Amino acid sequence: MAPYRVAVYGAGGVGGYLGARFAQAGAEVSLVARGGHLAALQERGLELRSIRGDAQVRVRATDDPAEVGPVDLVLLCVKSYDTRETAARLGPLLADGGAVLSLQNGVDNEDVLAETVGADRVLGGVAFIFSTIAGPGVVAHTGGPGSIVFGELDGARSERCERLLALCQAADVPAELVGDVRVRLWDKLAFICAHAGTTATTRLPIGVVRETPATWALFRGLVAEVASVAEAEGAPLPPDPVGRLSAFAQGMEAGNRSSLLHDLEQGKRLEVDALHGAVVRRAVAHGIPVPLCEAVYAILVPWLHGPPDAQLPG
16 A cells, blocks of 8 residues: 655644654655755754654655645645645645645634635644744654644545544554534634733743733633634534633643744744634624633734834834
């Protein structure tokens, strides 16, 4: 049997971690990256530093999807603000009937992809992997269960999803194939809006958030607001979202910093429009008050495109 072909589009923290694990399991992995990270991947391969075991793998790396050709699966791990532009470049990868699995933040990406490549080519998913690019060609996995949840948008249990599940098992990547992936996307969004919202607005790790009563109340309130919007959207979250997601946050390493905070500190663009912005827009449409999400969005949106020019005209 031919090896399972995977193209990781956006070989950052999540994409790099999964690409390394799938390559270890014998999959034919190609990474689509750019800049100094790409140059290092081409020269030295991908180095993974992980709490679940380090790895050094040699994989094809390029900035041109046409050099990769058709694959069984595209793992889309770019930032949400790049989804539409990236979707337009996926044609060479999907020409042979392949599918694209979005492992991005937010609840809009699957629909954006479907507009370009067709809904029948799109899988939804969420990743619980805390990892970042530690340097060119190096991905550091520092926490989280290292797992993914995925499924067909229509809830069907397809052969292509079963094949991916088998690959995850071979790669020792905890995975769950589900029929309610849109609910899982909203559940993850509720956690991200709380975790990223509190850590980025305070510029502090989750441990300080937990230990500060007013800030911890903000965390819990953000979860509740997103849960109310999810229910209005027809994707009611599993029972007790506030208690359940707060308990998950209680189990995190005290020094954990969200990717939103990391991007803020590094002067990069922020995904806040796909997170709190998306919740606010849907809340307005449903007539649901979300004052905490509105406040977080208002605080962070000046940094949407990177550091604003804070100097007053002299």
